Amino acid sequence: MTYSTPEMMTVAAARELSNHDVCFVGIGLPSAACNLARLTHAPRITLIYESGTLATKPKALPLSIGDGELCDTALNTVSVPEIFRYWLQGGRITVGFLGGAQVDRFGNLNSTVIGAYDRPKVRLPGSGGACEIGMSCGEIFLILQHHPRSFVSHVDFVTTLGHGRTGRERRELGIPTKGPTLLVTDLCIMRPDAETNEFRVVSVHPGVTREQVQQQTGWPVQFADTVAQTEPPSPHELAVLRSLF
Amino acid sequence: MAEIMDISEAVRNYVQDGAAVALEGFTHLIPFAAGHELIRQRRKDLTLIRMTPDLLYDQMIGMGMVRKLVFSWGGNPGVGSLHRFRDAVEHSWPQPLATEEHSHAAMANAYQAGAAGLPCAVFRGYRGTDLPGVNPNIRFIRCPFTNEELACIPSIRPDVTIIHAQKADREGNVLIEGIVGVQKEAVLASKQAIVTVEEIVDELQPPSPNAVVLPAWTISAVAAVPGGARPSYAHGYYRRDNSFYIAWDEISRDRDRFLGWVRENVLDKHTAGAPAG
Numbered sequence: 474m475t476y477s478t479p480e481m482m483t484v485a486a487a488r489e490l491s492n493h494d495v496c497f498v499g500i501g502l503p504s505a506a507c508n509l510a511r512l513t514h515a516p517r518i519t520l521i522y523e524s525g526t527l528a529t530k531p532k533a534l535p536l537s538i539g540d541g542e543l544c545d546t547a548l549n550t551v552s553v554p555e556i557f558r559y560w561l562q563g564g565r566i567t568v569g570f571l572g573g574a575q576v577d578r579f580g581n582l583n584s585t586v587i588g589a590y591d592r593p594k595v596r597l598p599g600s601g602g603a604c605e606i607g608m609s610c611g612e613i614f615l616i617l618q619h620h621p622r623s624f625v626s627h628v629d630f631v632t633t634l635g636h637g638r639t640g641r642e643r644r645e646l647g648i649p650t651k652g653p654t655l656l657v658t659d660l661c662i663m664r665p666d667a668e669t670n671e672f673r674v675v676s677v678h679p680g681v682t683r684e685q686v687q688q689q690t691g692w693p694v695q696f697a698d699t700v701a702q703t704e705p706p707s708p709h710e711l712a713v714l715r716s717l718f
Numbered sequence: 719m720a721e722i723m724d725i726s727e728a729v730r731n732y733v734q735d736g737a738a739v740a741l742e743g744f745t746h747l748i749p750f751a752a753g754h755e756l757i758r759q760r761r762k763d764l765t766l767i768r769m770t771p772d773l774l775y776d777q778m779i780g781m782g783m784v785r786k787l788v789f790s791w792g793g794n795p796g797v798g799s800l801h802r803f804r805d806a807v808e809h810s811w812p813q814p815l816a817t818e819e820h821s822h823a824a825m826a827n828a829y830q831a832g833a834a835g836l837p838c839a840v841f842r843g844y845r846g847t848d849l850p851g852v853n854p855n856i857r858f859i860r861c862p863f864t865n866e867e868l869a870c871i872p873s874i875r876p877d878v879t880i881i882h883a884q885k886a887d888r889e890g891n892v893l894i895e896g897i898v899g900v901q902k903e904a905v906l907a908s909k910q911a912i913v914t915v916e917e918i919v920d921e922l923q924p925p926s927p928n929a930v931v932l933p934a935w936t937i938s939a940v941a942a943v944p945g946g947a948r949p950s951y952a953h954g955y956y957r958r959d960n961s962f963y964i965a966w967d968e969i970s971r972d973r974d975r976f977l978g979w980v981r982e983n984v985l986d987k988h989t990a991g992a993p994a995g
Contacts, residue, residue: 500796523822524744524897536960537795539745539897541951552930553744553769553900554826562823562842585819590852596807598793598800601770604821605843634846642846647867 474708478659479618481678483509483714484706486570486616486657492517496568497561497606500538502616503570505717506657508534512713521560523602525551534717557602561609569610571603575628576617578671578692580635580653582607583628590630600632607633612651619658619689626692636670660686662703666695676701720890720913720937725946728912728939729755733878736785740767740876740908741774744899745795746953749882750774751946752914754984757781767876769825769900773949773966776800777984779815780976786816788874790825797963801970811973819853824871829900831873832907843869879908882947883932884954886915887922890934896953898930905932914943916955 476484479502486506490496492515498507504522508531511518519528524539528548535542544550551560560566573582574597584603588594607613613635617623635653636643643652653672656663662676673695674686679702687694706714723731733739733756741749753774756764760783766775767788772795778784780802792803806815820828827839840859845867850856859870881901883894892913894901905911913932918940924931934940949959969979 524746525899526897535796536963537745537958539795539899540958540960541746541896541953544746544896544953550897552898552902553822554830554903557823557826558830558841585848590848593808596792596799596804598791599789599819600821600847600849601791602822604847604849605823605841608843608845631846631848637846646845648845 474711476706476711478678480706480711480714481703482616482618482657482659484710485662485678485703486614487513487710489614489655489657490515490518490568494567495519495521495565496570497521497523497566497602497610499571499603500535502572504534505714506616507570508717509710509714513710521556521566523553523556525553525556527551527560557605561602561605564609566609567611569606569613570616571606571613571633572616573603573633575623575625576615576656577625577628577635579637579640580613580615580656580665580672581628581631581637582615582633582635583630585630585632587629603633607635607652608648608650610650613653614655614657615653616657619660619686621689621691624690624692636665640670660689671695673697674700676703678703679705720934720940722886722888722890722918722940725752725755725914725941725943726759728941729759732910732912732938733761735761736763737877738765738767739878739880740874740904741880742768742899742901742904743881743947743950744770744897745958746897746899746951747882747894747901747947748772748774748950749880749914749946750948750950751943752880752882752912753778757783757980757984767874769822770795771803772800773963776802776970777980779803779806780812780970781980782812784815786818788818788820790820790822794963794966797967801967802976805973818855819849820856820871821849824856824869825874826900828871828874829903829907832875833903836873838870838872840868840870845869874907876904876908878910878912879904880912881905882914882943882952884916884952885922886913886918886940888918888920890937890940891922892932892937892940893922893924894930894932895925902930902932905936910938911936912939912941913937914941914946916944916946916952918942
């Protein structure tokens, strides 16, 4: 069965989620990956969207974070202050799932501006929930398409703290949550080095070379001692993923 | 106590030029018809407040009504950019737009603090990010008991909050259902509140004693505007018009096409109602 690189990326991300996770879901790729997990190997995963929908089970992927489908299929719908105060800040979320416009080697995310803040080349939407999702979830999974414009040595703006500009900032600030532990792209899977927190390639997707990964990464990318090859999407994973659109 | 009146009268009575106005709604129940009435009445120099300024604020910014935007996520959900917002920030068209930028958690907390009559909101956030460096209203305080460093921002107290809801009764009590967002807090934080509703009924009949009901004495004006959230949606009445949100990307990219759309679908319509599409 043939598949696209975005499909490979979504499937690889979905596999990292389990039945035990309570997941704070961003719209777009994160939402596709989380619902694919729920409909395949993790039927008891709990999905929460920032619009206030708790334990929601959409049949089709919502276009926005607050589509009626999310409310109709939720266990309960609470207010937006409640979702951020009790559920996110209260420490009830195991995994936050985020994308962004730029990421650096320490998993810091920019979704605010390209260029200088006061005179931006591109004004992006901004934080939304991402800033505190990065702080209060047990850990963060990142999903971004690999491109030199997105994988940059220095993000133009830190909207969501990863491991900081030095890789050590969470510890220095006394932030107890893990921060980004996984970065899934259309080319590979990356995890932070245990010592430096720099993201290293741990698995490449089928047909992808190390040279390709380097070409699409805006810093000298590190590879783990043993680099696995990602299992291609199964026919079942692809069929379920396609049924969501 | 809420008075029932039409939306044009409510806007005339309660929204002044230069006011700080929050038209809230988290994807659901966005008060488009009320916002269009503000466009028709040519309000100007507004400070607009909203967590998720979407198409409605894009339209108001593009019409040159907005001096300052207080916000936490300025995009077209699931589609991409807000082109009028971007044009204002990137090229000062049709006029410069000041921004005060927050995160969702911050604004949700600040509305709640406003509703609670507090001067500021305290929460765990913003640390290690670049947002405090560009927004002087983001500060940090230490917990007097644990010494934890916590984020602090001023509470939000709009001059006027405008929301859309499903129902009001004839006394002006209002019922909100579905994704309720931050609307209750935004109304209770405001000095004046205008609510448009799908229908005015004899008996509100909330489905549960815990339903979200805004009592009439928290609201200044209630106006019946069926379809008043379109192309957003009203849970139990009509669905979100996702195709219009997608179409907006093209309509709003070009200044002249945008102005033509507003002329045809907002300015030339005499009665408040849903825009085409």
